Amino acid sequence: MKKVLSAGALFCFTLFFSQKNQNYLKISYASVCCGPASEKPVISYLKEFKRKNQIRSLEILMQKGLGKEGEFNVYVGTDFLSINQRSRLIRGLNAAVSNQNNGRKQESNGMVHFDSADIAHQQDLVNAKNLTIYKK
Structure with missing residues (x-):
C-alpha cells in the first residue's frame, strides 16, 4: 500500500512541476479568406535557434x-533563456514573421502577428482550450 501511495505521489509531483515556463511569447496566425498562413517558417527558425544556441528543450x-x-x-517558453538569447530570439522571430508576411499572396494567405511585448503567462494558458504541445 505504501508503494502505491508513493508512486501516486511521485506521479502527481512530476505532473504538477512538469510545466516549468511561466512566460511565453505569443505568435498569432490570422486568416484573410482561405485559412491562416503556415507555421513552418517560424517553427523552422525556432528549431535552428535551438540548435545554434545548444538549448536542450524549447x-x-x-x-x-x-x-x-x-x-x-503558437506560444514559445522563454524562462530558461538568458537575456542575450531572449533578445536574439525576439529579433529572429520578428524577421521570420516579417519575411513570411511580405512573401504572402495578398488575397489568399493569412497574416502572422508577433509583438514581443505581448507576453502570455502560465495562468493565462491554464484555462485555454485546445492547447497542445507542438510536436512535428
Whole structure:
C-alpha cells in the first residue's frame, strides 16, 4: 500500500512541476479568406535557434480552433533563456514573421502577428482550450 501511495505521489509531483515556463511569447496566425498562413517558417527558425544556441528543450505550445477558418496561436517558453538569447530570439522571430508576411499572396494567405511585448503567462494558458504541445 505504501508503494502505491508513493508512486501516486511521485506521479502527481512530476505532473504538477512538469510545466516549468511561466512566460511565453505569443505568435498569432490570422486568416484573410482561405485559412491562416503556415507555421513552418517560424517553427523552422525556432528549431535552428535551438540548435545554434545548444538549448536542450524549447517549449512550444499550439492553441488551435480559434476561428472558423482555422486560426491558431503558437506560444514559445522563454524562462530558461538568458537575456542575450531572449533578445536574439525576439529579433529572429520578428524577421521570420516579417519575411513570411511580405512573401504572402495578398488575397489568399493569412497574416502572422508577433509583438514581443505581448507576453502570455502560465495562468493565462491554464484555462485555454485546445492547447497542445507542438510536436512535428
